[in-house]
Amino acid sequence: MVFTGEQQSSMARYLQMKRQMRRPRAAGLVAYSGTRGSYAEEACIRFFGENRLFIPHKSFEDVFKTITGGGADYGVVPIENSTTGAINENYDLLIRYQAAIVGEVLIPVHHCLLGVPGAAISEIQSVYSHEQGFYQSRDFLSKYPNWTLVPYHNTAVAAKMVHDAADPTKAAIASQRAAEIHHLDVLAESINGADNNTTRFIVVSRLLENRPGRNKISLRFTLSDTPGALYQLLGIFDAEHLNLSKIESRPIPNNQWHYQFFLDFIGEIDEDHLDAILKRVMAHTRSFEFLGFYPHG
Numbered sequence: 001m002v003f004t005g006e007q008q009s010s011m012a013r014y015l016q017m018k019r020q021m022r023r024p025r026a027a028g029l030v031a032y033s034g035t036r037g038s039y040a041e042e043a044c045i046r047f048f049g050e051n052r053l054f055i056p057h058k059s060f061e062d063v064f065k066t067i068t069g070g071g072a073d074y075g076v077v078p079i080e081n082s083t084t085g086a087i088n089e090n091y092d093l094l095i096r097y098q099a100a101i102v103g104e105v106l107i108p109v110h111h112c113l114l115g116v117p118g119a120a121i122s123e124i125q126s127v128y129s130h131e132q133g134f135y136q137s138r139d140f141l142s143k144y145p146n147w148t149l150v151p152y153h154n155t156a157v158a159a160k161m162v163h164d165a166a167d168p169t170k171a172a173i174a175s176q177r178a179a180e181i182h183h184l185d186v187l188a189e190s191i192n193g194a195d196n197n198t199t200r201f202i203v204v205s206r207l208l209e210n211r212p213g214r215n216k217i218s219l220r221f222t223l224s225d226t227p228g229a230l231y232q233l234l235g236i237f238d239a240e241h242l243n244l245s246k247i248e249s250r251p252i253p254n255n256q257w258h259y260q261f262f263l264d265f266i267g268e269i270d271e272d273h274l275d276a277i278l279k280r281v282m283a284h285t286r287s288f289e290f291l292g293f294y295p296h297g
């Protein structure tokens with residue numbers, strides 16, 4: 001089989017990531033998006049335990065900059081919500097910063113409306129949150145069409161701002177934990193539409209890791225614009241009885257109406273088997289990137 005230059009460089013990058021693979025760090029610093037009380041901080045605690053240093057960052061991109069610059073061993077960012085779907089920005093940042101996924105963690109998300117102590121819902125004029133907080137609480141917010149919704153970097157940063165402003169006309173959408181940490185009252189509980197609203201966070205790092213129990217693989221690939229290209233690629237996973245858990249298509253910047261695909265699959269496979277599968281994937285794609293091999297959360 002003859003591979004194109006692009007396919008060969010995809011494989012070379014995968015082999016280099018494998019060569020640089022390391023053991024999980026028992027004590028490395030962890031960068032996360034938000035501030036104390038954010039869902040991302042909850043994800044850090046759930047994944048790493050309480051005894052680590054978690055460093056808050058203003059934006060998702062700042063988390064990626066810190067890990068690729070060597071300022072922290074790990075970063076924790078949301079990738080997908082069970083109600084509203086992909087957090088697109090983080091798919092794009094994964095590629096831009098060439099980060100590897102080394103773990104994932106699922107966090108139940110129950111948003112509350114938070115106000116300064118003594119505030120009443122009838123007084124609220126403006127509400128602050130991450131845009132995901134607004135999407136996930138759409139039905140609740142539709143009952144208050146006069147409220148001004150102000151997007152913020154993060155739910156907990158919005159909660160802190162409302163506390164600091166000490167203004168009973170301002171409210172935040174964030175967690176109950178954020179209310180406790182930032183000394184706010186819960187004006188309305190569980191305001192997100194779906195009871196089982198859950199956000200999947202990924203743990204990213206500069207290098208791949210050989211974490212025990214690895215059974216989930218994430219890839220990104222592009223295809224030639226020919227009939228059946230995606231169908232043929234997906235046939236590989238069918239033939240191997242591998243369970244696809246997610247496929248997401250995103251536009252390719254500066255390549256109008258062409259798409260890149262992000263795919264996750266789950267299977268009890270060893271590294272040799274994975275190499276064989278990736279060779280077949282490579283033969284069916286124009287380019288591909290291996291994003292991670294990690295335990296399913």
Ligand SMILES: O=C(O)C(=O)C[C@]1(C(=O)O)C=C[C@@H](O)C=C1
Nearest residue numbers: 038039040078130132154155199
């Ligand atoms: O971590 C937080 O608190 C955030 O504000 C981010 C974020 C997200 O981007 O999805 C995290 C979880 C919830 O889905 C809502 C917001």
